[in-house]
Amino acid sequence: MDLYEHQARELFEEHGILVPRAEVTDSPKEARGIARRLGGRAVVKAQVKTGGRGKAGGVKLAADPAAAELTARQILGMDIKGHTVRKVMLAQPVDIEDEFYVSYVLDRAAGHFLAIASAEGGMDIEEVAASRPDAVARIPVDPAEGVTSAKAAEIAEAAGLPPQTVDVLVRLWEVLTREDALLVEVNPLVRTAQGRILALDGKVTLDDNARFRQERWGEKDAPHDDPLEAAAAARGLNYVKLDGEVGVIGNGAGLVMSTLDVVAGCGARPANFLDIGGGASARIMADGLSVVLSDPAVKSVLVNVFGGITACDAVAEGIVQALESVRLTKPLVVRLDGNNAVRGRAVLDDRAHPLVHQATTMDGAARRAARLATAD
Ligand SMILES: Nc1ncnc2c1ncn2[C@@H]1O[C@H](COP(=O)(O)OP(=O)(O)OP(=O)(O)O)[C@@H](O)[C@H]1O
Ligand SMILES: [Mg+2]
The missing domain is CATH 3.40.50.261 (Succinyl-CoA synthetase domains)
Structure with a gap:
């Protein structure tokens, strides 16, 4: 089962990964209140279990609470690749210096996990991976050993990520293993102007075989639109x-x-x-x-x-x-x-x-x- 971005964000936070302050709603009116609580400006983000939300117009910066309400009204109900937007998340805008890509995914054929990381994260990562595969590091992770600090340092170095990301890479591995996930992806993982490392977007796929241990996410996946x-x-x-x-x-x-x-x-x-x-x-x-x-x-x-x-x-x-x-x-x-x-x-x-x-x-x-x- 895939989690929504706001659920992935919650897991990251629980495992000590920095994330922007954020709240979820299905009401434009409430969106205005949330933006006010976040300090006025907010990034309004469609919550759908599919990628490419930004390019589809599902991620927008609102300059003040009134704009947040208007933007939420636009995005709610929108169709993104066959998924109807029923909720939006409003997140505090972050001063981005650099955008990175990191993920852990199960490589069934090879019988191990794979760390995939790039210093060129953001919305064009697919294009980067296709046109310049060298810009994306792929490092096997032995499931028995996991991602130790040393392994995380190896991944960061191979991808050209700054040393501050090592701690996040270790914690992200904890998310994968402790939460029974088959995939965790952060894109973008950003470095702020102040040098902090934050996860601005997350994707987590849980292993359905472990659903009995993961009841908090509910029994069923998103309601079917069809x-x-x-x-x-x-x-x-x-x-x-x-x-x-x-x-x-x-x-x-x-x-x-x-x-x-x-x-x-x-x-x-x-x-x-x-x-x-x-x-x-x-x-x-x-x-x-x-x-x-x-x-x-x-x-x-x-x-x-x-x-x-x-x-x-x-x-x-x-x-x-x-x-x-x-x-x-x-x-x-x-x-x-x-x-x-x-x-x-x-x-x-x-x-x-x-x-x-x-x-x-x-x-x-x-x-x-x-x-x-x-x-x-
Ligand atoms: N809180 C934030 N503050 C500043 N910029 C943000 C914030 N959240 C997102 N962004 C910007 O918007 C871009 C797109 O956001 P995000 O990664 O969440 O959506 P997406 O990549 O289009 O969605 P998906 O990962 O589902 O394809 C990010 O790469 C980042 O540049
Ligand atoms: Mg993204």
């Missing part, structure tokens, strides 16, 4: 809304992703990603079908199941039972293969629903679903 995603999440489904017209249901994330590719390869566009997982019950199938069918953009639905541990006849029974509770209004193409596929196909043949079509291969099924979706 009503279909919200309906799917309420039923515990792994669903992502996409822009196309072929509804896709499959078992296993890898299979569903390749199904999306194959649908696209047939000249249609997938309407969603939906992984019903292994052992898909009739209930899950019914829930999945009802969510996918309630998408008005969907013209046909492709169910692609490869039976491994899951037996295809159980999936077919699930589809038949789902057809009792969900009124099928659009053609459904089913491809069953693997464990008990023959029996599964027989179950669907017996049901003989006029809108249910069967295909024996994934390509054949995708072609059929694409044709049904694009016909008329």
Whole structure:
């Protein structure tokens, strides 16, 4: 789970990293009061779980409390990369001398953490990393050893950061390990005109496997803006809304992703990603079908199941039972293969629903679903 900037800021503060004074609100009126408490001027910042807020107009300096109210009104409700801004944070403006970039991220493939740091932080860090990779230091961190002062000094030196950042690098490692994070990023970490080092923006991704230890951040991630995603999440489904017209249901994330590719390869566009997982019950199938069918953009639905541990006849029974509770209004193409596929196909043949079509291969099924979706 990703944290909001204001939550990351709270964690940094708890671990002794300096941050600007700040408060969060969802009301422009309150924003005015907060700016007054901060001394008049304030940086008004959209709280959304996506990057590039500044470039999207979601980070603005307000010169006085009245301007803070106006700016908060502009930013609240704004859409930034599909995320609606529901809260803003007002932070005390800091006199920036230098902007740095620092992060720790888990490198799963290599089996260790990676410290990434640059003396050229700020909003253009992606561009710096792409055009001048030498300006970004990447130092492996052994998880058993962690970031000691000596390791932090090595990271600072490699990135060209001033020695005052060493203490912050050690504390940031504490945030990562003590808070069960997979990623912590500070961009920018700044040096002020007075020589202090402050974290002006933070991103923290927590390890969901440790959620039971992190209850303070709540059970669920940000509410879904998309009503279909919200309906799917309420039923515990792994669903992502996409822009196309072929509804896709499959078992296993890898299979569903390749199904999306194959649908696209047939000249249609997938309407969603939906992984019903292994052992898909009739209930899950019914829930999945009802969510996918309630998408008005969907013209046909492709169910692609490869039976491994899951037996295809159980999936077919699930589809038949789902057809009792969900009124099928659009053609459904089913491809069953693997464990008990023959029996599964027989179950669907017996049901003989006029809108249910069967295909024996994934390509054949995708072609059929694409044709049904694009016909008329
Ligand atoms: N409290 C502050 N005082 C002065 N300048 C600030 C403050 N907070 C942010 N800024 C300036 O605004 C820039 C953008 O802010 P920030 O890093 O929070 O947003 P962003 O990088 O666009 O967001 P994201 O990291 O989500 O892409 C910073 O690089 C910094 O120059
Ligand atoms: Mg930033």
